[in-house]
Amino acid sequence: MRSKDEGPWKGLGEFIRAQRELAKLSVRQLSEMAKISNPYLSQVERGLYKPSADVLKSIANALQMSAETMYGQAGLLDDDETVDDAINRVEAAIKLDTQLTTEQKDTMMRIYRGFTQR
Amino acid sequence: MRSKDEGPWKGLGEFIRAQRELAKLSVRQLSEMAKISNPYLSQVERGLYKPSADVLKSIANALQMSAETMYGQAGLLDDDETVDDAINRVEAAIKLDTQLTTEQKDTMMRIYRGFTQR
DNA sequence: AGCGCGTGCTTGGTATACTTAGCAGACAAG
DNA sequence: CTTGTCTGCTAAGTATACCAAGCACGCGCT
Numbered sequence: 001m002r003s004k005d006e007g008p009w010k011g012l013g014e015f016i017r018a019q020r021e022l023a024k025l026s027v028r029q030l031s032e033m034a035k036i037s038n039p040y041l042s043q044v045e046r047g048l049y050k051p052s053a054d055v056l057k058s059i060a061n062a063l064q065m066s067a068e069t070m071y072g073q074a075g076l077l078d079d080d081e082t083v084d085d086a087i088n089r090v091e092a093a094i095k096l097d098t099q100l101t102t103e104q105k106d107t108m109m110r111i112y113r114g115f116t117q118r
Numbered sequence: 119m120r121s122k123d124e125g126p127w128k129g130l131g132e133f134i135r136a137q138r139e140l141a142k143l144s145v146r147q148l149s150e151m152a153k154i155s156n157p158y159l160s161q162v163e164r165g166l167y168k169p170s171a172d173v174l175k176s177i178a179n180a181l182q183m184s185a186e187t188m189y190g191q192a193g194l195l196d197d198d199e200t201v202d203d204a205i206n207r208v209e210a211a212i213k214l215d216t217q218l219t220t221e222q223k224d225t226m227m228r229i230y231r232g233f234t235q236r
Numbered sequence: 237a238g239c240g241c242g243t244g245c246t247t248g249g250t251a252t253a254c255t256t257a258g259c260a261g262a263c264a265a266g
Numbered sequence: 267c268t269t270g271t272c273t274g275c276t277a278a279g280t281a282t283a284c285c286a287a288g289c290a291c292g293c294g295c296t
Contacts, residue, residue: 027244037285042245049283052253053171053194060196067196068186076171077185092183093211095137096191102136104233109140111229115222145274155255160275167253170283 012074017045019063033062130192131165137181138163151180 020030027045031038036055043049051059053076060070071077094100094108138148145163149156154173162169169177171194178188189195212218212226 026242028242039245039247039286040284043284046245052283053174053189053192055283056171057194057196067189067194071171071185071189074171076175090208090211090215092187093208095140095183096187097208099234102140105140108226108229108233111226115226116217144272146272157256157275157277158254161254164275170253173253 012050013045013047015073016041016059016063019065020045023063030059030062034058130168131163133191134159134177134181135163137183141181148177148180152176 020027023030025033027042028038031041034041034055035058040049041059044051044055051074053071056070056074056076057067060067068077090112091109094105094112097105100108138145141148143151145160146156149159152159152173153176158167159177161167162173169192171189174188174192174194175185178185186195208230209227212223212230215223218226
């Protein structure tokens with residue numbers, strides 16, 4: 001994972017700073033709302049550090065934007081939306097189901113894949 | 119988030135482990151796909167560490183699920199991301215699937231409802 | 237001349253995410 | 267039996283996200 005160049009997520013800091021200034025908040029004000037320290041927010045805005053997901057979420061909430069928007073800006077969402085079709089929707093729904101045991105999921109997967117074999 | 123909530127991460131590791139076993143992958147196999155070390159994946163699955171967002175995304179990709187799904191399970195997506203109506207999700211996904219015949223959909227519905235009857 | 241309060245930034249440290257090297261058990265084949 | 271190769275896990279280290287304390291400036295007031 002370790003991205004070695006600093007550029008890519010530097011845009012995130014600029015984005016946060018822009019949003020903060022747009023909301024007319026000081027570094028300290030926003031940092032307090034987001035429950036992070038003010039020097040750290042300053043460093044994040046200048047691209048020195050890559051904030052973790054929960055910090056991002058916290059900042060997003062303080063700025064009244066959705067966490068997904070923030071993750072998108074951070075480049076943490078933009079992955080392979082390769083196959084958006086029904087196969088993955090069914091399989092994803094099964095996998096996510098909290099009521100099924102692993103064996104039951106396995107069974108449904110095998111049946112489903114058997115059906116969709118062509 | 120240095121706040122007081124320290125432990126509530128319970129489910130994520132178990133979730134990842136369940137998904138990995140569902141995909142019939144070893145710790146080493148998945149860790150290689152996700153480009154993380156195998157002991158670290160092991161520790162994550164046992165709830166010892168809280169993986170960062172990009173690691174989560176990487177694992178999600180390796181498991182062929184969307185990053186948002188993974189974030190949702192990790193509790194990193196904004197709270198209103200309720201997953202408790204997974205039932206409807208599975209049933210809806212099956213109904214909408216264009217690859218299944220009516221009889222096949224019926225079969226999966228019966229099996230699914232049989233599983234979730236308690 | 238101060239003083240007080242605001243701004244953002246630097247320093248130095250701690251906590252934790254993450255890695256590399258290696259261990260012990262299970263199973264298969266020679 | 268030994269040897270090789272899986273499995274997951276432990277131990278010990280490195281890298282970095284994050285915090286507390288403090289610095290340097292600017293602005294308004296007395």
